[in-house]
Amino acid sequence: MLAKINRLAKQKDFDHVFKRGKSVFSANLKLRFVRNELKNSRFAFVVSNKISKKATVRNRIRRQLSEIVRTNLTTIKKGNDVVVVVKQTILKKDFEQITNELLTNLKKAKLS
Numbered sequence: 001m002l003a004k005i006n007r008l009a010k011q012k013d014f015d016h017v018f019k020r021g022k023s024v025f026s027a028n029l030k031l032r033f034v035r036n037e038l039k040n041s042r043f044a045f046v047v048s049n050k051i052s053k054k055a056t057v058r059n060r061i062r063r064q065l066s067e068i069v070r071t072n073l074t075t076i077k078k079g080n081d082v083v084v085v086v087k088q089t090i091l092k093k094d095f096e097q098i099t100n101e102l103l104t105n106l107k108k109a110k111l112s
Contacts (some may be wrong), residue, residue: 002066043069047086
């Protein structure tokens with residue numbers, strides 16, 4: 001699990017990222033990101049009911065994404081708010097494929 005200082009939780013922060021942020025797309029993930037004035041980067045993961053009606057499936061995807069970010073936090077540039085939006089096709093991917101795709105998106109966004 002990500003440390004509390006690395007989590008994006010408030011609605012106003014989400015709104016700021018979606019209004020002012022830039023986007024990077026891939027087949028299974030969409031990254032929205034914007035600079036913040038903090039010493040660390042904060043992350044949030046959006047997995048909607050459209051992905052799966054089962055909360056256990058949605059939570060598993062969130063935990064996987066959170067773990068990928070947590071293990072690679074040292075390589076990710078500090079001072080950004082990032083929202084990762086998941087697409088339906090992610091259900092067919094395994095952990096290694098999700099890891100590669102998320103890290104590729106972070107590189108595209110010049111965040112790592």
